[in-house]
Amino acid sequence: MNGRTAISTPSVAPRTGARHIPPGTATRIAAALGDDLRIADLYDDLGGPVYHLVTSHDRSEITEVLTALRGTGGPVLELACGSGRLTLPLLLAGHQVTGVDTSDSLLGELTAQVGRLPAHRAADRLTVLREDMTALDLDTRFAAALLGITTIGLVPPGERPGFLRNVHRHLLPGGRFLVTVETPRVRPGEEEIHTFVADDAVITLISYVEPGLAARHVAALSVARGAGPLLLTSFVHLVTPDRLSAELVAAGFEIESVSPVRDPLAGTADGNTLVIARRPS
Numbered sequence: 001m002n003g004r005t006a007i008s009t010p011s012v013a014p015r016t017g018a019r020h021i022p023p024g025t026a027t028r029i030a031a032a033l034g035d036d037l038r039i040a041d042l043y044d045d046l047g048g049p050v051y052h053l054v055t056s057h058d059r060s061e062i063t064e065v066l067t068a069l070r071g072t073g074g075p076v077l078e079l080a081c082g083s084g085r086l087t088l089p090l091l092l093a094g095h096q097v098t099g100v101d102t103s104d105s106l107l108g109e110l111t112a113q114v115g116r117l118p119a120h121r122a123a124d125r126l127t128v129l130r131e132d133m134t135a136l137d138l139d140t141r142f143a144a145a146l147l148g149i150t151t152i153g154l155v156p157p158g159e160r161p162g163f164l165r166n167v168h169r170h171l172l173p174g175g176r177f178l179v180t181v182e183t184p185r186v187r188p189g190e191e192e193i194h195t196f197v198a199d200d201a202v203i204t205l206i207s208y209v210e211p212g213l214a215a216r217h218v219a220a221l222s223v224a225r226g227a228g229p230l231l232l233t234s235f236v237h238l239v240t241p242d243r244l245s246a247e248l249v250a251a252g253f254e255i256e257s258v259s260p261v262r263d264p265l266a267g268t269a270d271g272n273t274l275v276i277a278r279r280p281s
């Protein structure tokens with residue numbers, strides 16, 4: 001059974017050793033479990049399998065992305081593709097995709113899944129690069145670039161202008177950049193806790209939004225059969241669609257559309273926004 005709750009929490013984010021621990025419940029978990037708790041990044045070798053487990057059935061933004069990219073006559077650059085939540089639908093829709101990510105664990109999962117696909121020749125249409133998307137320097141120019149939900153938030157605000165200019169540089173004239181911007185469902189200064197029960201593990205996702213709405217702290221406590229507790233963390237800088245649109249224009253893009261993303265189950269707007277920008281021809 002899964003459950004959700006929202007709890008007020010202190011705004012000061014303490015740090016334990018080199019790794020940032022989100023304030024509130026995650027900090028209390030770390031204090032309670034002490035040395036029994038392993039702490040890692042949500043996307044590294046320990047965190048990647050947990051991230052994949054909790055997101056692999058998430059169908060959000062897939063319809064919007066496939067609709068927007070229908071008829072795109074050239075290769076698609078998927079930034080921060082992870083384990084392929086968006087990459088696989090793109091491949092199955094016939095796109096030529098270059099997927100970039102820094103996580104060996106998630107790219108390994110993506111490659112394994114593509115290998116298991118039936119004969120769609122999908123594997124022939126996928127190039128996987130283990131690279132930092134903020135320092136990308138490829139020879140190929142793409143008809144479209146894609147950055148899925150949450151991930152623009154992994155780029156620090158001060159680095160965003162340079163990152164957007166670099167994406168622009170990797171597009172063909174007329175090429176489009178699709179970015180999903182999240183609007184946190186948690187109220188500022190509060191946290192949301194959601195428990196996910198899998199076959200052999202219990203994962204508790206904790207999301208805390210800073211009072212000033214500058215950032216969202218993410219923690220996932222994973223307790224798996226035969227393994228000790230593991231706390232996985234990530235930190236997301238929040239940006240509004242308006243602010244991002246202005247930054248895209250400053251980087252040389254024209255804004256093509258700003259539209260709501262729909263919850264695939266409920267069919268209603270899920271609060272997130274798909275911004276589509278175009279490199280002028």
Ligand SMILES: C[S@@+](CC[C@H](N)C(=O)[O-])C[C@H]1O[C@@H](n2cnc3c(N)ncnc32)[C@H](O)[C@@H]1O
Pocket residue numbers: 043055079080081082083084085086100101102103106131132133134148149150151154
């Ligand atoms: C929120 S996940 C999104 C993954 C995938 N797009 C999805 O929808 O499930 C963020 C991804 O960004 C990757 N990532 C984080 N920093 C990165 C960077 N500087 N360059 C490339 N990938 C990065 C992580 O490894 C992770 O796969």
